[in-house]
Amino acid sequence: MEDFIKAAHSNDLEKTQATLCVFSPEQIAGPYFRNDRLERYDITEGADGVPMELVLNIVNFNTCEPVEGLLVDIWHCNAQGLYSGWSEVDPDQEAPSGEIGSIPRTDEDSYLRGCGLTNEYGNCSFLSVFPGFYAGRSVHIHVTVRKLDEQHNDRHVAYVGQLYVPELISSQINELPGYAGRKIARLRNEQDEIYSEMHGAGTLLNMDWVNRGTAQERLLGTVVIGVDPDAFSTYITPEDFDKDTV
Template sequence: MDANTPVTSFFLLSPEQIAGPYFRNSKLIRRNISEGADGIPLVLRLSIIDAMTGEPVPDALVDIWHCNARGAYSGWSKINPDVEVDSGDIGAIARTDDDTYLRGAQFSDKSGIVRFTTIYPGFYAGRAVHIHLAVRIAAGNNYLEERHVAWVGQLYLPEVASRSALCARQYDGRASTRLTNAEDFYYSTMGGDASILNVHTLGRDSNEDGFFGQMTIGIDTFSVSTQIKPEDFDKYTV
């Protein structure tokens, strides 16, 4: 190759996945979303990049939400997680409470990075272990301006980590059995193999010290997601 030949870099666009029936806008800007929920600690570091340029996306508003160790979501805490629900559509299941555990949002820093402190998710009937997230971009990249939803996805946990974490007492004694990633319909049909967190243990002596998970998420900042509409953030609020 000639030394003057320009080098073109290619960045992968992360696959979108459904928002699920347990989406709501908690309007909570916070790094620690656990609210004291019982479970194995999980620290997340997510890097948001522009898949068209490879550049970091600063000031993106990144929302995440996931179930607790027993498979329940805040807002739907009275739904039995050992019974499979019939629909994955937003608003398909009526809320049962106003709890907000394991939900929250952060603005990405100048390097496109957000960090969350939470717990390792449990599971609910019919699904593999996963974390939901949505990325919103402001008009003109001004965090005070109205935002459009550019990307909605799910992060999956590696099988090795899940087998270890879900043996802990907080996750034990369930009436249903979790699906593996490969058995999960959404994982297998919506690009889940590109959505697995890179996970490491935090401690040397015990997995109960917690886990650290990281991933780079490539988005099209001009895209408008079909999974969550801007009005959904207004409609499904606390």
């Protein structure tokens, strides 16, 4: 990911283009996908944690060109491992299934979820907080890429994946107030079966601190995701949108 041009300010990041063409294999969506269509940059909703900005650069793997107008969703747990919509599910116990709709929703919260459209440079950005972890998984962020039709129908999911965090960053954050003191130990990436299946699947975030020591201090994570916009993912199908939890 060294060829991804990283800038220090959001205005510059909006114009960033990938100089590296990659293909990003898919990974499971997990049980906590929702179709709220919350189009927003700031997805925190007051959630506590270390500020984090993500810039996802979506390119067409067939042409290596950025793709404008794709709908990008992200969702992840909070600092203590809880997902909005399932805030009463114990993060210290492994989820019984990894399938969409397999776990009944417990609430209507929507923190740390959002979506946005890629710009002409293929970029979509989000302001969030660094995620915690839950039993059986290393730190990760879920992402989907959808192709809208002329009626803005959002059921064409072209790509489903997960983004991972460098171990050095995870270990540092895990010692901070709000993240530390868990009953269970955090899994490292190489201990996570889903990560190991794909060797990270090319979706390890390039992450570092920006504006260190100022009021705007945050972690900045960037990644290039290569997709086929015309593909139909088997991990989130049109039928999945009819499930009660979605």
